[in-house]
Amino acid sequence: MTETTVILALVVVTALGFDFTNGFHDTANAMATSIATGALRPKVAVALSGILNLIGAFLSVEVALTVSNAVVRIQNADGTPKESLTTDGGTALLLIVLAGLIGGIVWNLFTWLLGLPSSSSHALFGGLVGATIAGLGWAGVNWNGNGTKLDGVVGKVILPALISPVIAGVVAAVGTWLIYKVTVGVAQRFTENGFRWGQIGSASLVSLAHGTNDAQKTMGVITLALIASGEWTDTKNIPFWVKASCALAIALGTYLGGWRIIRTLGKGLVEIAPPQGMAAESSSAAVILASSHLGFALSTTHVATGSIHGSGVGKPGAQVRWRVAGRMVATWLITLPAAAVVGALMWYLGNFVGGVAGAIAIFALLLAAASGMWLRSRHAPVDHNNVNDEWEPVPAPAPASSEKVAL
């Protein structure tokens, strides 16, 4: 086994790990509302979402090989890696990708520990940007695109992050307000069952769209690593085992469910009633599909959060916890730089140690960080049993302490 093979194996395992955190971080986007309103029992909701993510991932036949081109310059336009990075058996590129993935995973786990919905795509992009700055310098980052389309860190990450939650929020607020106007005075036996099905249907669409979009990114990253190390040459197709393993990883992660984030989105932001749940998920589904149709990159997380918030604003007299919303927005702002810092540090460390030992060292650090955060989460576990407990906002000095309300 050559050095490259060992590093490649670490990249593949880490990428699947990222895919897994991507799934469980984002279960809340589709299912938090249905779980909070009791439309679906928690376990049923995550199982449904997991299955739809699995189907969605297999549906994405198109190759998303150029996914990293949005933010960094490590690939050519056709998806092949830059020649300058593949001279040493591809290890230069593999180290950047490995460090970037680690940055993404660490940030995903940290925000999960705090119960904050942050964007997995931004975490991945942030990690890659950081590792690229460390490895290739500032010029290796595609900041602004070339001016012919929405591109670069600004066009694909920052602007959509600012705009998409507002759009989703407006749509959900309008929808919620109108639904309450229309159904005023209608007997509860009609509204209850009707909106229950409305919620389940709209949430299912969000799950399916998530599977097609997000699993593709990891498939693209793994295939890029395979091409860089000479294990694969076809830029038009991806190996079947890559597709199958990515689909399974994201589905399994979704099924495991990031209960802390589900709790924040379902109970923390607003108290959700079934009509609001349906309005929020319909808004999410419509905004996600419309933007993807128009080539407007966005994060499912930002859209879902904006929608749920909007459904609180649109319902007359609803309680909206602006403090929680503020914490989420703050998290979004630091997601890219925070993941970038981790990605950069990992690249420096891996490069300093050098070769296979460097890659193994940063992988070991990832395992240590992941286990540490998992152990920390056991102090105040949130799972399907207590996900819907009453939300009691503590005037928290440190962000982590609000997790303790789950006890």
Add this chain to the structure above:
Amino acid sequence: MSNFGFAIEGAWKVLAAGLVLGAGLPVLFALGIRSLAWGADAAAPRPAGKALAYGLFAVVILGVLLGLTYIVASGFGKTISFDHFWPAIVDK
């Protein structure tokens, strides 16, 4: 045009489509529930209410099917064109 210009241009379209599909369809659904309730008056059932309700639900289901078709089509490298008003599946 700068990134900012592209973003504003895209944002308006997404907002418009979002309002029509993401708020419009749920409102039709709510109207359907209302007319179902109106038609199910225990003393004097009104069949028209039930018929109208199912008509509205059918429109909502068509909207959902459009969304599903788009998801499946985009997975195969296709997209949905609205050039001739009626949606048609075309190459990206």
